[in-house]
Amino acid sequence: MADSMVGPFLKGNTGRNTRGILRLSILCIIAAAAIASRLFSVILDPWFNFRATKYLVSNGFYDFWDWFDDRTWHPLGRVTGGTLYPGLMVTSGAIYHALRALTFPVDIRNICVLLAPGFSGLTAFATYLFTNEMSTSPSAGLLAAAFMGIAPGYISRSVAGSYDNEAIAIFLLVFTFYTWIKALKLGSAMWGAMCALFYGYMVSAWGGYVFITNLIPLHVFVLVCMGRFSPRVYVSYCTWYALGTLASMQIPFVGFLPIRSSEHMSALGVFGLLQLIGFVEFVRSGVPSKQFGTLLRGFALAVFGIAFGGLVLLTVSGVIAPWTGRFYSLWDTGYAKIHIPIIASVSEHQPTAWPAFFFDLNLLIWLFPAGVYLCFLNLADEQVFVVVYAILASYFSGVMVRLMLTLTPIVCTAAALALSHLLDTYLTIKSPTPPADAALDAAGNATPVPSKKAIKQDGLRSMRQPLVGVYTTFSKASVVSALTVYLLIFVLHCTWVTSNAYSSPSVVLASKMPDGSQHIIDDYREAYQWLRQNTKEDAKIMSWWDYGYQIGGMADRPTLVDNNTWNNTHIATVGKAMSSREEVSYPIMRQHEVDYVLIVFGGLLGYSGDDINKFLWMVRIAEGIWPDEVKERDFFTERGEYKVDDGATETMKNSLMYKMSYYNYHTLFPPGQCQDRVRGVKMPDHGPVLNTLDEAFTSENWIIRIYKVKDLDNIGRDHAAAASFDRGNKKKKASKRRGPKVLRVE
Amino acid sequence: MAPKRNARDSTPSSTATITTTATPVPVPTPSKSSLKNNHQSMQEIAVGIWQNYLDKTPQRTKLIDTFMAFLVVVGVLQFVYCVIAGNYPFNAFLSGFSAAVGQFVLTASLRIQTNVENKAEFKEVSHERAFADYVFGSLILHFFCVNFIN
Numbered sequence: 028m029a030d031s032m033v034g035p036f037l038k039g040n041t042g043r044n045t046r047g048i049l050r051l052s053i054l055c056i057i058a059a060a061a062i063a064s065r066l067f068s069v070i071l072d073p074w075f076n077f078r079a080t081k082y083l084v085s086n087g088f089y090d091f092w093d094w095f096d097d098r099t100w101h102p103l104g105r106v107t108g109g110t111l112y113p114g115l116m117v118t119s120g121a122i123y124h125a126l127r128a129l130t131f132p133v134d135i136r137n138i139c140v141l142l143a144p145g146f147s148g149l150t151a152f153a154t155y156l157f158t159n160e161m162s163t164s165p166s167a168g169l170l171a172a173a174f175m176g177i178a179p180g181y182i183s184r185s186v187a188g189s190y191d192n193e194a195i196a197i198f199l200l201v202f203t204f205y206t207w208i209k210a211l212k213l214g215s216a217m218w219g220a221m222c223a224l225f226y227g228y229m230v231s232a233w234g235g236y237v238f239i240t241n242l243i244p245l246h247v248f249v250l251v252c253m254g255r256f257s258p259r260v261y262v263s264y265c266t267w268y269a270l271g272t273l274a275s276m277q278i279p280f281v282g283f284l285p286i287r288s289s290e291h292m293s294a295l296g297v298f299g300l301l302q303l304i305g306f307v308e309f310v311r312s313g314v315p316s317k318q319f320g321t322l323l324r325g326f327a328l329a330v331f332g333i334a335f336g337g338l339v340l341l342t343v344s345g346v347i348a349p350w351t352g353r354f355y356s357l358w359d360t361g362y363a364k365i366h367i368p369i370i371a372s373v374s375e376h377q378p379t380a381w382p383a384f385f386f387d388l389n390l391l392i393w394l395f396p397a398g399v400y401l402c403f404l405n406l407a408d409e410q411v412f413v414v415v416y417a418i419l420a421s422y423f424s425g426v427m428v429r430l431m432l433t434l435t436p437i438v439c440t441a442a443a444l445a446l447s448h449l450l451d452t453y454l455t456i457k458s459p460t461p462p463a464d465a466a467l468d469a470a471g472n473a474t475p476v477p478s479k480k481a482i483k484q485d486g487l488r489s490m491r492q493p494l495v496g497v498y499t500t501f502s503k504a505s506v507v508s509a510l511t512v513y514l515l516i517f518v519l520h521c522t523w524v525t526s527n528a529y530s531s532p533s534v535v536l537a538s539k540m541p542d543g544s545q546h547i548i549d550d551y552r553e554a555y556q557w558l559r560q561n562t563k564e565d566a567k568i569m570s571w572w573d574y575g576y577q578i579g580g581m582a583d584r585p586t587l588v589d590n591n592t593w594n595n596t597h598i599a600t601v602g603k604a605m606s607s608r609e610e611v612s613y614p615i616m617r618q619h620e621v622d623y624v625l626i627v628f629g630g631l632l633g634y635s636g637d638d639i640n641k642f643l644w645m646v647r648i649a650e651g652i653w654p655d656e657v658k659e660r661d662f663f664t665e666r667g668e669y670k671v672d673d674g675a676t677e678t679m680k681n682s683l684m685y686k687m688s689y690y691n692y693h694t695l696f697p698p699g700q701c702q703d704r705v706r707g708v709k710m711p712d713h714g715p716v717l718n719t720l721d722e723a724f725t726s727e728n729w730i731i732r733i734y735k736v737k738d739l740d741n742i743g744r745d746h747a748a749a750a751s752f753d754r755g756n757k758k759k760k761a762s763k764r765r766g767p768k769v770l771r772v773e
Numbered sequence: 774m775a776p777k778r779n780a781r782d783s784t785p786s787s788t789a790t791i792t793t794t795a796t797p798v799p800v801p802t803p804s805k806s807s808l809k810n811n812h813q814s815m816q817e818i819a820v821g822i823w824q825n826y827l828d829k830t831p832q833r834t835k836l837i838d839t840f841m842a843f844l845v846v847v848g849v850l851q852f853v854y855c856v857i858a859g860n861y862p863f864n865a866f867l868s869g870f871s872a873a874v875g876q877f878v879l880t881a882s883l884r885i886q887t888n889v890e891n892k893a894e895f896k897e898v899s900h901e902r903a904f905a906d907y908v909f910g911s912l913i914l915h916f917f918c919v920n921f922i923n
Contacts, residue, residue, distance in 0.1 A: 214895045216882045216906035220913055258891045262882040266910055269875035273917040276867070283863070305881065310822065312890065 046165070053169055054155060058148030061176030065144040065186045067526045074580020075590065076190050077139050079107065080116040084123055084135050091116070092279075098585040099575065100597060101567050102619065109279040110593060114199075114232025115192050118142070143185040143194035150436075151176040153201040158440045160208045160409055161402070164447045171443030175201075177517075179524040180387035180435035186529055193432060196233030201436045203229055203239055204416075208409045210267065214259030219266030226267065227274025230281055237290050238433050240275075242419060243267065244297035246412050251304065251327075255408060261305050268298045292338055296331070303330050368651055372644035375429035384424075386524065387431055390517040391442040398441025401448055417441060446510065453506045534577060536634065536730075548632065551577065554625070554731035557724050558582035562623060569616065570625040571605070571638055571645060572598055578625065587619060595648070602649035605684040606642070606657055612683045613719040613746065616736050623723060624734045628688045631695070631729040633704035639671060639688050640705065672708040686715040687734055690722060718746040837884045841877055848873035868918040875914045883907040 083091040094108040119138045126133050151172040158171035175181065184193040203225040210218035230236040247264045250256065272285045272294070285291045304327055384392050399417045402410040416437045424434035536548040558568065559582045568584045575589020588598045600619070604612040616624070629637035638645075642662075649657040661678035664670050671685070679685055693701040693714045701710040720734040740749045830838070851870045860866050886895050886903035898906075 213897050214886065215898055216879065216886070216903070216910050219882075220906070220910045224913065258885040258888075258894050262885055265878040266882055269871070269878045270910060270913055270917070273868075273871055273875065273914065273921065277917060277920060283867070286867070302878075305885075 050165070050169065054152060054172060057151050057155075057169070057172045057176045060173075061147045061151050062144040064177055064522065064525055065147060065182060067186065068188075075576040076115055076192075077136070078580050079111065080119050080135060080139055080190075083116045083120045088117070088120075099579055099589050099591075100594065101585045101587055103594065103597065105591065105593070110591065112192055112230075112232055112234065112278070112280060114228060114230075115142075115190070115195055117231070118195055119190075139190045140188045143189050143191070144187050146195045146198045147176065147181065147185045150181070150198040150201055153198055153205055154436060154439055157201055157205040157208065157436070158443055160205065160212065161413060161440065162444055162447065164451050166450060167443045167447035170447050171440050174391060174439035174443055175436060177521040177525075178388060178391060178435050178439055179521050179529065180431050180438075182521070182525050183387065183529045184432055186525070192233040193235075196229060196235060197432060197436065199225055199229040199232055200235070200239065200433065204242075204412075204436075207243055207263070207267065208412060210263035211259060211408055211412075214257075214262045216262055216266045219263045220270055222263075222267045223270030223274055226271040227277065230275040231278050235430075235433060236275070238420075238423075240285075240291055240294050242416060244294045245419065246415050247297050247301065248293075249411055249415055250408060251300065253411070254324075255411075256301075256304055256308070258308075260408075261301050264301055265298065268294060289338075289342055296334055296338065299334060300327065300331055303327060368644060368647040372641070372648065376427050379425050379428045379431060383428065383431065386528075388435065388438050389520045390513055391438045394442035394445045395438045396441075397445035398443070401444050402441070413437065413441060413444075449510065450507070453503050534581070548728055548730070550726035550728050550730035552581065554724065554726045554733060555581035557726075558584055558623070558625075558733065561724070566622040567620050568623045568625055569601060569604065569619070569621040571601065571627075571641060573641070574625060574627070584623075587621065596652055599649045599652035602645035603653055603657055605638075606646045606649055606662075606682050608681045609683060609686070609717070609719045609746070611656070613736075616719075617739075621736050624683075624687065624720065624736065626684065626687050626732050626734075628729055628732050629705045630688065630692065630703040634728075634730055635705050637688075637705060637730070638684060642682075642684055643669065645684070670708070671703060671706050671710070673711045680715065683720075686717050687720065687732060689714050690717050690732075690734075692729075716750070718750040834884060834888070837880055837887075841880050841884070844873050844877040844880065848877065862923070864921055864923040868921040872915065872918040875918075876911065879907055879910045879914065882910075 079091070079094075082094060086094075091113070092108045094106075095104055096107040097104040099105050099107075119135065119142050122142070123133065123135050123138050126138075154175040155168040155172035159165075159168035161167070181197060184191060185197070203222055206218055206222035206225055209215070210222050226236070226239060229239060243264070247260055250260055272291075275281050275285050276283065286295070307326060388395075395417070399414060402413045406414075420430070420434040420437050423430040534551040536550075538546050538548060540546045555578065558566075558578070562584060564584075566584055567587065568578050568582070569587045570578060572588040572590060572592060575586045576591075578584055578586050579589060588594075588601050592598060600615065604615040607615075627634075627637045628639070629635060630639070643659065646657055646659050646662055650659055658678075661676060662669065662682075664674055664676055668674070670676075671679070671689075675685070689703075689710065691714055693710060693712055696702065698712055701712060702708070703710055717734070719737055721737060722732070723735040724733040725731070737746060740746060744752070848870060851866065851873065855866050855870070883903055883906075885891055886898050886906075887900050895903075
């Protein structure tokens with residue numbers, strides 16, 4: 028057989044080398060697959076990060092650090108350098124300069140586009156390392172790396188061109204956990220320091236670092252409660268905390284948060300707890316006594332209680348900042364909707380729907396519990412970590428769609444553990460027919476069985492055949508082939524999901540024509556290009572914040588609000604302008620020097636992510652600031668329906684957003700057939716009248732509509748009067764004219 | 774170097790003998806009940822611990838301990854100053870204080886790792902390795918502190 032030919036390569040020292048090379052090449056292939064599967068369509072998407080990176084590359088690091096951006100959040104501006112996580116830009120800037128130094132003339136744009144796929148390859152490698160720490164089986168790590176490479180839950184945020192913080196953050200997350208496990212296992216201060224360094228990098232890259240900040244202390248706390256405190260725990264945790272906290276405070280955006288905000292207090296608390304335990308242990312080493320153990324535990328728990336009470340007291344008295352709203356919304360999913368609509372309005376912050384788990388993780392999600400169970404079977408310190416991580420991440424991913432991202436690594440790891448256990452059991456078991464020593468190199472769980480069977484060698488014939496159950500080739504073949512089929516289906520699913528759901532950038536919409544060919548709807552870019560070419564360099568664009576970054580990046584025009592939602596009041600101002608009557612909105616727009624208003628309208632095409640569907644959020648956010656002037660209730664009909672057709676409320680019909688959306692829309696249709704294809708309703712025959720705005724541009728499929736804000740009237744009339752004069756409505760104009768005349772007579 | 778290590782190696786054997794001799798010392802005195810033992814001889818226990826410590830600990834560890842005590846004093850001083858005189862340059866206070874705390878923790882780690890009793894826990898960390906780690910950690914720590922001090 029082939030065994031004789033391959034044999035020499037798989038045994039002894041050469042064998043180890045061959046296996047090493049094999050493993051390395053498999054890892055390389057996995058990384059290549061991970062990168063390749065993210066290249067379905069390449070369009071640079073989050074434009075702010077790209078703009079920031081360009082700024083960093085052209086102006087240098089220190090200017091970037093002090094960058095004040097006056098082209099966003101007009102008229103406030105934004106202290107960009109101090110309010111972003113610089114990790115992503117600095118990373119790509121460093122890569123750019125490194126490649127330049129190596130005389131590779133690359134464009135920073137290419138680096139930005141390919142950064143996420145590149146780092147996904149590294150993530151696969153980090154997952155391999157992480158899983159290898161969990162399991163002795165060599166296949167677990169490789170499986171985990173493969174899963175991580177193609178799991179849609181991770182691909183969703185790391186396709187080529189999705190140049191976002193998560194692109195590098197997930198790699199850092201996994202690698203930080205790897206270094207943590209390494210530090211804990213070895214009790215090495217160096218690995219603890221490495222963990223702190225990567226933690227600091229992670230802090231600079233993504234707000235989700237809080238997950239690490241809480242997970243590691245929780246792990247340690249669980250270990251302590253299980254009575255597994257050891258000097259290794261002390262060394263690794265204290266090194267990590269002391270260095271990691273300092274590292275995290277270097278980022279201006281984080282600043283003093285690690286010692287002020289409650290989210291970070293658990294880490295501090297566990298740090299204090301470990302000091303106490305360490306001290307007590309130290310004292311105990313001087314006084315050997317059995318009772319000391321119980322005394323110690325009582326003492327530690329009491330101190331912990333006191334510290335916790337003190338923390339609560341400090342929080343209540345306001346010394347430590349209370350939990351931020353985003354954090355509350357993690358515990359109470361209804362909280363955000365009531366108190367902070369700006370958070371709830373982001374679709375990523377919605378609670379996850381059940382199918383999303385299967386959609387994003389497919390096969391892995393049902394292997395996941397099995398993997399966690401296997402961790403219980405063999406519960407060392409690092410397996411406790413998997414269990415804690417699994418529980419915490421499962422909960423959080425259920426609360427917010429976005430946090431599915433933090434669940435994915437552990438699901439991959441756990442699933443790989445389960446699957447490799449299965450495969451090891453079924454592939455490497457040798458049939459124990461020659462009962463004496465053939466079973467020697469079989470897997471560990473196979474050994475007790477043959478010895479038992481061997482005794483009964485001379486019983487019944489069926490008994491003499493010891494190959495019952497899992498030893499038959501048939502059972503092995505069936506299980507292994509079933510698993511292979513599952514894995515292949517998983518790959519198919521991943522490819523399908525990636526190509527269909529996650530590779531469509533938000534700026535370009537793809538649709539299928541009736542004959543199956545692809546039709547690209549490019550309205551966004553058309554509109555941004557129009558803005559770039561037809562408006563003044565400093566024309567201020569008002570739009571809902573979702574499009575702020577895109578306008579800033581693709582049209583290069585100042586915006587009022589953008590995706591960095593740091594100023595709720597300013598967003599509410601835009602919301603108010605959109606949801607009020609023209610007479611109210613116009614002064615607001617004048618005050619903010621708005622030149623153009625940009626809205627997204629999907630009625631013609633049936634594009635459901637348009638502004639009318641988001642409109643209620645604008646109303647809610649505005650209502651949060653001006654409860655007297657904007658009322659959500661007014662936008663619903665008597666029967667509580669949200670209507671845009673004839674039955675819409677007066678407030679709705681008079682709101683600027685409604686008018687802009689449906690302005691001139693009826694002219695597209697023959698009389699009586701005007702229809703909104705998103706809401707699926709028939710529209711009234713005469714559209715709304717706009718007085719203070721001029722239609723400036725409407726894209727091919729009407730997705731983007733841009734209006735120009737009229738200047739003040741030349742002869743001091745208000746716009747309604749001027750417009751009605753232009754229409755030839757003499758009567759109205761006359762009545763308006765008569766008013767002042769009477770006054771003059773007096 | 775070699776003779777010193779020999780000296781250190783010889784200490785555990787002596788400590789072992791000392792502990793065996795030291796443990797009986799408190800036992801006979803409060804012979805009646807262990808509960809009473811707790812209340813009665815707190816002072817004695819403290820003295821016993823101190824004595825035990827003086828006898829048992831190798832010279833190098835004592836040096837580390839002195840340094841740790843010094844760091845505690847520095848940290849407490851800074852904290853007291855912060856409470857009394859206000860924390861105006863907060864960055865400076867914070868980096869000073871966390872330098873003290875961080876250095877303390879790192880030193881404690883070094884002490885734990887080099888402790889002979891913990892040999893079993895730290896199979897892969899030799900004394901030299903522990904010291905190298907300590908230097909590495911301290912370098913990072915002070916780099917961050919200096920950067921943070923403004």
